[in-house]
Amino acid sequence: MFWALLLSSCVLSCGGGRASAPSDTSGAGGRGDGGGSAGRDAGEDVSWRDILGLGVDLSDSAFQDLCAKASAREAGIPPGLEGGMDSGDEPDGGAILIPAYAPRRGPASARVTMVEFGDFECPYCGAVEPTVKQVLATYPNDVALVFLNLPLSIHPYALHAAEAFLAAACQGKAWEMHDQMFAHQQALSDVDLDEYAQVIGLDVVQFDADRSSPEIANEVAQDEALASSLGVEATPTFNLNGFWVVGDQPYSTFQQVIDQELAVPVPDAAVDSQ
Secondary structure, eight states: OHHHHHHHTOTTSSOOEEEEOOOSSOOSOOOOOOSOOTTOOTTSOOOHHHHHTTOOOTTOHHHHHHHHHHHHHHHTOOTTOOSOOOTTOSOTTSOOOOOTTSOEESOTTOSEEEEEEEOTTOHHHHHHHHHHHHHHHHOTTTEEEEEEEOOOTTOTTHHHHHHHHHHHHTTTOHHHHHHHHHHTTTOOSHHHHHHHHHHTTOOHHHHHHHHTSHHHHHHHHHHHHHHHHHTOOSSSEEEETTEEEEESOOHHHHHHHHHHHHTSOOOHHHHHHO
16 A cells, blocks of 8 residues: 555656646656655655655655656656646647547537546546546536547556457547446456457457457557657646646536636637537
8 A cells, every 4th residue: 555655646657636737838858856855855866765754644745746756767768857847838839739530528519628547557547537537527518528548557457458448439439438447447458458349349359350450550659649749647636727636636626627727717709600
């Protein structure tokens, strides 16, 4: 349990959490240090031995920052760049150019597009899923969800699950497969995926052919490349009209961003076209 708590706060595994506004600075990618470091300078070497000897509250923000520094040092990331994306490090313009193949849940006319970089085996993606559903239920006409795949290497079934999601999209049932896999995160083997395909009414032979195809592999690779170009390394990471929300955040965090976006007046031209 102790190590699980350590990993939950490290951006190189599954997501910790914070929200930030779009940046006015240009350039994609980058990782910024978000806060203090339990009395240590950002440039000072930090190891897991340092952390284990601290004896501090695991939920303390200074402890979490030190944890991130230790993971970064082991991964070879330069000091000061270990905290994940923060305000000032987002891509120019904020909003993401969504690939045409990416499944969309919600109306095309939605004023807020919530892009999630996720991993079907990531427990934090699973934990935030009820919050995502609450957002969509609360704003059925104003928010649409796009799920982009970022299967982490620490999760052995995540890549095949990502392929299954996109293969189900070929038969118009991406979100049914999405929901099945998040409902059964501990069972994502090939046999399990075929079972879910049957449950949601897919042609299983076609499904298996699609998910092993080079086209689907290329789409997953494009999702990963997009994440890399934006500096996204943690799952889940969300982008809402250019606002970044990282980790298993509460509903109120998403609500604040969405309400802020919806409060912006719609240009007359946009109103006339609806």
